[in-house]
Amino acid sequence: MIEVQGTFNRLANPTRFLALAGAVLPWLTGLTVVLLLVGLYLAFFVAPADYQQGQTVKIMFIHVPSAWIAMMGYSVIAVASVGSLIWRHPMADVAAKAAAPIGACFTLMALVTGSLWGKPMWGTYWVWDARLTSMLVLLFLYLGYMALLEAFDDPARGVKASSILVLAGAINIPIIKFSVDWWNTLHQTASVFKRGGPSIDPAMLWPLFLMALSFTTYYVWVLLMRIRAEIIGRKIRALRMRQTRAGFKGAKAG
Amino acid sequence: MNKFFDMGGYGAFVWPSYIITALVLAAVFVFSRRLLKSRERELADLQKSLDEKD
Numbered sequence: 293m294i295e296v297q298g299t300f301n302r303l304a305n306p307t308r309f310l311a312l313a314g315a316v317l318p319w320l321t322g323l324t325v326v327l328l329l330v331g332l333y334l335a336f337f338v339a340p341a342d343y344q345q346g347q348t349v350k351i352m353f354i355h356v357p358s359a360w361i362a363m364m365g366y367s368v369i370a371v372a373s374v375g376s377l378i379w380r381h382p383m384a385d386v387a388a389k390a391a392a393p394i395g396a397c398f399t400l401m402a403l404v405t406g407s408l409w410g411k412p413m414w415g416t417y418w419v420w421d422a423r424l425t426s427m428l429v430l431l432f433l434y435l436g437y438m439a440l441l442e443a444f445d446d447p448a449r450g451v452k453a454s455s456i457l458v459l460a461g462a463i464n465i466p467i468i469k470f471s472v473d474w475w476n477t478l479h480q481t482a483s484v485f486k487r488g489g490p491s492i493d494p495a496m497l498w499p500l501f502l503m504a505l506s507f508t509t510y511y512v513w514v515l516l517m518r519i520r521a522e523i524i525g526r527k528i529r530a531l532r533m534r535q536t537r538a539g540f541k542g543a544k545a546g
Numbered sequence: 547m548n549k550f551f552d553m554g555g556y557g558a559f560v561w562p563s564y565i566i567t568a569l570v571l572a573a574v575f576v577f578s579r580r581l582l583k584s585r586e587r588e589l590a591d592l593q594k595s596l597d598e599k600d
Contacts, residue, residue: 336550347554351563358567397574405563412559510571514578521582524589531592 331502365395373455390518396434423479
C-alpha cells in the first residue's frame with residue numbers, strides 16, 4: 293500500500309509527470325495509429341453487413357467507442373474532481389481541466405454519428421428518447437463544466453465550483469448506461485457489456501474492440517499533451533507573477 | 547469499388563459519419579498540439595528574458 297502510494301505521489305509531481313509523459317507520448321502515437329489501421333481494416337474488409345441493419349452497422353465501429361470514451365472521459369473528470377475537492381491536489385485540477393474538451397468532442401461525435409445512423413434505421417435524425425436525451429445532457433455537462441471553470445477571476449474558485457457541478461452531474465453516467473433498460477427507448481439495448489457476455493459475432497466484436505482501444509490510446513495521448521500544456525501554462529503564470537512582484541520591489545527601492 | 551462506396555445504399559450515412567469523426571479527432575489533436583507548442587515557446591522566451599535580467 294505504501295509502495296502504491298509512493299508511486300502515485302511520484303507521478304503526481306508535475307516535473308516527474310512531464311518527464312514520464314515525454315517518454316510515453318511517441319509510443320502512444322504509434323500504438324494509436326496501428327490500432328486504428330487494423331481496426332479500420334477489420335471494420336471495412338472483414339466484418340459482414342448486419343442481417344437487419346445492412347452496411348449501416350459500419351457506423352457502430354465509431355459510434356459505440358465514441359460513446360464509451362465520452363462516458364469514461366466524464367468519469368475521469370469526476371474522479372479528478374474528488375481528488376481536487378478532498379486533497380486539493382494540483383495535478384487533479386490540471387488533469388480535469390485538460391480532459392474536458394476531449395470528452396466533449398467524443399460526446400459530440402457519438403451524437404452526430406448516432407444521428408446519421410438513426411436516419412436510415414429509425415427514419416429520424418433525432419428523437420427525445422432516454423438514451424439520446426441523457427447523452428445530450430452529458431454534452432451540456434461538459435460544456436457547463438468548461439464554462440464554469442473559466443467564469444471566475446480566481447482560478448481556485450472556478451475549480452471548486454466546476455468540481456461540484458461535475459460530481460452532481462455524475463449521476464447522469466449510470467442513467468445513460470441503464471436508460472435503455474429503465475425506459476422504453478428507440479435506442480437498442482447493450483450488446484457488449486451485459487450479463488452473459490457480448491451477443492455480437494466475433495467478426496464484428498473484434499473491429500469494435502480494436503476501434504475502442506485506438507480511441508482510448510488517442511484519448512490518453514491527447515490528454516497527456518494537454519496536461520503538459522496546462523502544467524507549462526501554470527509555470528508561465530507563476531513566473532510572470534514573480535516578475536511583476538520583483539518589478540514592484542525594484543520600483544519601491546528606486 | 548463503386549459497391550464499396552455505395553455501402554449497400556447507405557453510403558450517404560456511413561461516409562459522413564467517418565469523415566466527421568476523422569475531422570473532429572484531427573482538430574482536437576491539432577489544437578492540443580498547437581497549444582502545447584505555443585506554451586513551450588512562451589516559457590522558453592520568458593526564461594530567457596529572466597536570465598538576461600539576472
